[in-house]
Amino acid sequence: MSGAARFDLIVVGAGPAGSAAAVTAGRAGLSVALIDRAPFPRDKLCGGAVSGRAQQQLAQVFGRLPDDLMRWVGRANLLHQGHHIAALSFDRPFGMTMRQDFDAALHDRALQAGAVDYSGRRIARMDLENGLLSLSDGTTLGAPLIIGADGVNSVVARRLWGRAQDPSRLALALEVEVRRPCGRAAMEVDLGAANWGYGWAFPKRNGLTLGVGGLVSRNPALRAVMEDWLVRHGAAGTVRVKGHHLPFGAFPAVPGEGRVLLAGDAAGLVDPLTGEGIAWAIHSGALAAQAAIRALAQEAPGAALRHYTAALAPVHGELRRARLCRGVLYARPLRGAVARRVLAHPGVQARYVQLLEGQLDYADLEARSFLRLVRRLALPALDRWFPPR
Ligand SMILES: Cc1cc2nc3c(=O)[nH]c(=O)nc-3n(C[C@H](O)[C@H](O)[C@H](O)COP(=O)(O)OP(=O)(O)OC[C@H]3O[C@@H](n4cnc5c(N)ncnc54)[C@H](O)[C@@H]3O)c2cc1C
Known part of the structure; x- marks a missing residue:
């Protein structure tokens, strides 16, 4: 050369x-x-x-x-498997x-x-x-x-x-761009749409981006999950689904x-x-x-x-730290209970919003008080599933 x-x-x-x-x-x-x-x-x-x-x-x-x-979007609806958890609003809207x-x-x-x-x-x-x-x-x-x-x-x-x-820490995301006028004023994020991942509907200037993604190892049927997601958003069969990997927890x-x-x-x-x-x-x-x-x-x-x-x-x-939080959010048997109960808590929501806005780092989340909150809110659910003898 x-x-x-x-x-x-x-x-x-x-x-x-x-x-x-x-x-x-x-x-x-x-x-x-x-x-x-x-x-x-x-x-x-x-x-x-x-x-x-x-x-x-x-x-x-x-x-x-x-x-x-x-397109500036200052609101998000947070769901878990279609059930509403929270309506979030951002001081710093997403672009x-x-x-x-x-x-x-x-x-x-x-x-x-x-x-x-x-x-x-x-x-x-x-x-x-x-x-x-x-x-x-x-x-x-x-x-x-x-x-x-x-x-x-x-x-x-x-x-x-x-x-x-590292293939064991790789995510796959599937996505479509739906080109049609989009009157939605809020993003939608469903934390239960995929395993160790989520589904999203992001309004754009000239359409809507719909996608699901999660760890490859936990989502063997992601195509079917995407089909459900498109049906839910009235976009099934309209556009070709594309996929792309993203690193998801290993560096x-x-x-x-x-x-x-x-x-x-x-x-x-x-x-x-x-x-x-x-x-x-x-x-x-x-x-x-x-x-x-x-x-x-x-x-x-x-x-x-x-x-x-x-x-x-x-x-x-x-x-x-993000990986640790993900473990708390998605690990069985807490999965679902944590998303629904912990994220429904106004204090946690406020911090989650600040985290997404970049006003707060994971380091600021004061692991001990966060985990105390997780224990307080998630343990009653655990007791229900596994009653003390
Ligand atoms: C479906 C999906 C949805 C996502 N949504 C979001 C989101 O909403 N918000 C967010 O913050 N992140 C999101 N991400 C993550 C985000 O897309 C990436 O983290 C980001 O693009 C990384 O930027 P990058 O510059 O490192 O790599 P890339 O954006 O991938 O850019 C890499 C560049 O390298 C070029 N390239 C590749 N191979 C070669 C080669 N052999 N020789 C020369 N050039 C090469 C490519 O053409 C490309 O231009 C999403 C990822 C996926 C897969």
Whole structure:
């Protein structure tokens, strides 16, 4: 692979994580090659719910985005297997977006920040040890550091470790976009629609996104679950159902190897309770780029992974706590009882809303008082099922 075009940084994948990395590095003066196998605009299967947490990250990393990218939705109906649990309202409404437009806007910002566009090209060869990548059009790129932000099936992670994700902690999500005028003012989330996951109905500017998703290992009949969900929303048989995996509770403790840093889904960074990935993708992409900037300024590119691992530790802590909460919510025999009883509690609802808005972290949930509440509300249900002898 001789005659390579040299850069300070190569970013593979131009979703939210890759564009965040490219914009951060580009603005700091690094020369950046931004590769994506798809030409933009391109679609990405996603609910497109941009939480308050994600909006904070967006504003910090990309600045203000055009208003017409979002439909703002400030209410959500929470259900369990069709039974109403709570009507939530948000001080910071969710932005409901179409990923095709959203990702194109982020990619555009990355190019404005100086990243060189290598979209619409596949990677033909990877020599990660020497920081060299050859593309399908014959171009060869070289850099002292590479960020792999190429999603859940990351070829970069597979090259490092032989597989991109732990299959036992992978979720599958099925989704459709129903293109029809949508008068709904609230999202709907049913925590009992799928096992260790949920169903969603997200109103958009020009339609409705319907989906179900959960851990692959707990949902052998997810297609049938999706059919029921579509029937419930009057959309059965109208549109083709698509599916996509997402990381759901496993991430490598060290997010990369050597001079390769992984970000976003490629690093397993999706909240295993809420399924939120956009905020963590943007945050981790920016952190990876900051680590690269620091290491290159010190003329020690080999230190970038150490800087990044340290910066990512609070994110890993949050995802571990989210996994614990998911266990409490979904583990049998509490499943259902916890969702119905605990989430019906106004105090828990208020915290859940703040968590989704990004005003509260899992770390703030004060595990002890939360678990005390779980015990107080869920134990009566347990007593009913397993009466004391
Ligand atoms: C059905 C579904 C619904 C979801 N709903 C939500 C939601 O409502 N809100 C939320 O916050 N999160 C949601 N998520 C999670 C969210 O979509 C992801 O966490 C997020 O997109 C991760 O961003 P990323 O940049 O890491 O990866 P991606 O968005 O997957 O981007 C990866 C990029 O890499 C490119 N790429 C892939 N392979 C290669 C290759 N070999 N070479 C070059 N480029 C490559 C792809 O073309 C893509 O542009 C959902 C996920 C699914 C599956």
